[in-house]
Amino acid sequence: KLFMTEKITLCFLTLPIELIYRVLDHLDELTILLSIRNVCQRFNAIIDTYYRYQTFTSCNFAYKQLNYQILENLTNALQTNTILKTLTFNNNQIGDENIQYIANILRNNSTLTTLNIYSNQVGPAGVFYLTNALQNNETLTTLDLFDNHIGNEGAKYFADILKNNNTLLTLNLPSNNIDDEGIEYLAKILQSNTTLTKLDLHQNEIGFQGAQYISDALQCNSTLTILNLNCNRIENQGAQYLGIALQNNKTLTTLNLQANNIDNQGVQYLANALKTNMTLMTLDLQMNIISSNGAQYLADALQNNTTITIVDLQCNRIGDEGVKHLANALQSNRIIVTLNFRSNLVCDDGVTYLASSLRINTTLSKLVLSVNQIGDKGIESLSNALQTNMTLITLNLSKNQIGSQGALHLANGLEINKSLATLNLSDNHIGDEGSQALANALQINTTLKILDLGTNGISDRGAQYLVDALQVNTTLTTFDFTCNKITYQMVQYLTKILERNSSYK
Numbered sequence: 001k002l003f004m005t006e007k008i009t010l011c012f013l014t015l016p017i018e019l020i021y022r023v024l025d026h027l028d029e030l031t032i033l034l035s036i037r038n039v040c041q042r043f044n045a046i047i048d049t050y051y052r053y054q055t056f057t058s059c060n061f062a063y064k065q066l067n068y069q070i071l072e073n074l075t076n077a078l079q080t081n082t083i084l085k086t087l088t089f090n091n092n093q094i095g096d097e098n099i100q101y102i103a104n105i106l107r108n109n110s111t112l113t114t115l116n117i118y119s120n121q122v123g124p125a126g127v128f129y130l131t132n133a134l135q136n137n138e139t140l141t142t143l144d145l146f147d148n149h150i151g152n153e154g155a156k157y158f159a160d161i162l163k164n165n166n167t168l169l170t171l172n173l174p175s176n177n178i179d180d181e182g183i184e185y186l187a188k189i190l191q192s193n194t195t196l197t198k199l200d201l202h203q204n205e206i207g208f209q210g211a212q213y214i215s216d217a218l219q220c221n222s223t224l225t226i227l228n229l230n231c232n233r234i235e236n237q238g239a240q241y242l243g244i245a246l247q248n249n250k251t252l253t254t255l256n257l258q259a260n261n262i263d264n265q266g267v268q269y270l271a272n273a274l275k276t277n278m279t280l281m282t283l284d285l286q287m288n289i290i291s292s293n294g295a296q297y298l299a300d301a302l303q304n305n306t307t308i309t310i311v312d313l314q315c316n317r318i319g320d321e322g323v324k325h326l327a328n329a330l331q332s333n334r335i336i337v338t339l340n341f342r343s344n345l346v347c348d349d350g351v352t353y354l355a356s357s358l359r360i361n362t363t364l365s366k367l368v369l370s371v372n373q374i375g376d377k378g379i380e381s382l383s384n385a386l387q388t389n390m391t392l393i394t395l396n397l398s399k400n401q402i403g404s405q406g407a408l409h410l411a412n413g414l415e416i417n418k419s420l421a422t423l424n425l426s427d428n429h430i431g432d433e434g435s436q437a438l439a440n441a442l443q444i445n446t447t448l449k450i451l452d453l454g455t456n457g458i459s460d461r462g463a464q465y466l467v468d469a470l471q472v473n474t475t476l477t478t479f480d481f482t483c484n485k486i487t488y489q490m491v492q493y494l495t496k497i498l499e500r501n502s503s504y505k
Contacts, residue, residue: 020046029059030074037077044080056083062090062118071101079108090118096126106133106140114142124153131161134168144172146200155182162189168196174228175203180210187213191220202230202256211238218245218252225251230258230284239266246273246280253279258286258312264294274301274308282310286340295322299329306335314342314368323350330357330364337363342396343371348378355385358392366394370424376406386413392420398452399427407434411441418447426454426480435462439469446475455483460490467497 015023024047037047064070066089078084089102099122106112122130127150134140150157155178158171183206190196206214211234218224234242239262246252257270267290274280295318302308311326318326323346330336341350351374358364379402386392402410407430414420430438435458442448453466463486470476481494 017046017049024052029056030061030064030070033059033074033077056081058086058088059084060088061092062088064092066092066094066098068098068101071098075101075104075108078105081109082111084109084111086114086116087112088116089120090116092120094120094122094126096121096123096129099126100129103129103133106130106137109139111139113139114144115140116144117148118144119147122148122150122154124150124157126150127154127157131157134161134165137165138167141167142170142172143168144170145176146172147175150176150178152178152182152185154178156185159185159189162186162193162196166195170198170200171196172198172200173204174200177205179205180207180213183210184213187217190214190217190224193221194223197223198226199224200226200228202228202232202258204232206232206234206238208233208235208238208241212241215241215245218242219248221249222251226254227252228254228256229260230256232260234260234262234266236262236266236269240269243269243273246270246277249277250279254282254284255280256282256284257288258284260288263289264291264297267294268297271297271301274298274305277305278307281307282312283308284310284312285316286312286314288316290316290318290322292319292321292325294318296325299325302326302329302336303332305333309335310338311336312338312340313344314340316344319345320347320350320353324353327353327357330354330361333361334363338366338368339364340368341372342368346372346374348375348381350374351378352381355381358382358385358389361389362391365391367392368394368396369400370396370398372400374400374402376401376403376409379406380409383409383413386410386420387416389417390419394422395420396422396424397428398424402428402430402434404429404431404434404437406430408437411437414438414441414448415444417445420448422450423448424450424452425456426452428456430456430458432459432462432465436465439465442466442469442473442476445473449475450478451476452480453484454480458484458486460485460487463490463494467494470497 037044071094087105094102094117099117099120102115102117106115122145126148127145150173154176155173158173162168178201183201186199190199206229210232211229214227214229234257238260239257242255242257246255262285266288267285270283290313294316295313298311302311318341322344323341326339346369351369354367374397379397402425406428407425410423410425430453434456435453438453458481463481463484466481470479486494
């Protein structure tokens with residue numbers, strides 16, 4: 001009840017709709033659902049017409065410390081909801097007993113399409129409740145149980161429900177203590193399931209035997225397009241099984257095998273499959289044990305492959321020779337748009353090989369060369385290529401050995417280049433002289449939108465060159481200048497310049 005200064009008592013239940021709307025404006029989603037919804041028929045009718053409630057298609061209850069009472073009330077509040085599409089309960093330590101309330105939401109709600117339950121200590125018993133609810137649910141398309149502990153038993157429950165469920169498109173089960181036994185259950189169902197398109201199993205305990213089960217499934221499955229096996233124990237033997245699957249599978253477009261202890265032999269199995277596979281578009285081999293020989297196997301396959309657009313080799317050991325093989329493939333390949341060579345022992349020679357190919361290649365739009373050993377000589381070759389290349393949009397050269405001379409070379413390229421939009425030069429050694437060279441280029445260049453010069457030993461003198469350039473340049477929208485040697489006064493000046501021009505950050 002509200003008590004006015006004249007001591008007139010008003011009942012909240014009988015307030016005019018306009019005043020109730022004002023109260024609702026100051027409440028969050030959870031409070032509206034738990035404290036106002038289902039109080040009485042009048043409130044429900046008012047809430048149904050409230051503009052914010054009509055937009056409650058997505059509710060995020062992460063980190064809310066939800067107990068059983070709140071979950072029970074929430075279940076009741078959502079029984080008649082016909083608007084909600086996405087529910088997120090991440091990091092609430094819900095546990096198996098309380099997951100029953102969320103299962104009841106699934107059982108009764110007829111509009112929910114996405115349910116996120118990250119990090120909630122859900123085990124096999126909790127999965128049993130969820131899968132029981134899914135038996136009759138005909139709307140849920142995405143279920144995410146990342147970082148729980150459903151284990152093999154929980155995987156079996158999901159396999160059982162996938163026999164008959166015809167709506168679930170995305171199932172995310174990363175970090176759930178699932179090993180080869182659990183994968184066998186899921187793989188058998190994948191042979192006949194015709195709806196699931198994305199399966200995420202990263203950070204589990206899948207070995208080569210599990211990879212064989214998945215391989216058998218992929219040779220029959222005709223709907224799965226994205227498979228994430230990142231951070232498991234696939235190794236070379238598992239890669240061999242997956243290579244066999246890729247020779248026969250007609251639907252998979254993305255395969256993530258990051259951090260699976262795969263070396264050159266395993267890459268050879270996969271590369272052989274790429275020579276005949278006609279659907280895979282993204283291959284992620286980050287953090288494996290691939291050297292120049294493995295890169296050569298991939299390069300041989302990519303010369304004639306017409307579907308792979310993204311190759312990620314971050315944190316391997318391909319070196320200059322490996323880059324040379326892949327650079328040669330770029331001269332004939334007309335489909336790859338992204339190459340990631342971050343942290344691969346690449347030096348000036350490797351960049352020179354790439355530069356030669358960039359003069360010819362007309363499709364590569366993103367090249368990542370960060371955390372390598374590239375110096376000014378390699379940058380000179382790359383800069384020369386930028387003067388003729390018309391397709392590269394993003395170039396990442398952070399954490400290399402680029403000095404002021406390298407910055408001068410890049411500036412020469414930027415004065416002529418008409419395609420590069422993002423350039424990352426953070427964590428190098430370009431200094432004030434390099435800053436001056438780049439500033440001069442910015443007064444001519446009309447395409448660069450994002451420039452990162454963080455951690456480059458630039459003082460107020462170098463900053464002033466760039467400030468002057470920013471007053472002329474009209475295309476740069478993001479400018480990172482953090483961790484340099486700029487005084488507080490120059491920071492204030494830079495801030496004023498950036499505030500005056502709202503297009504700069």
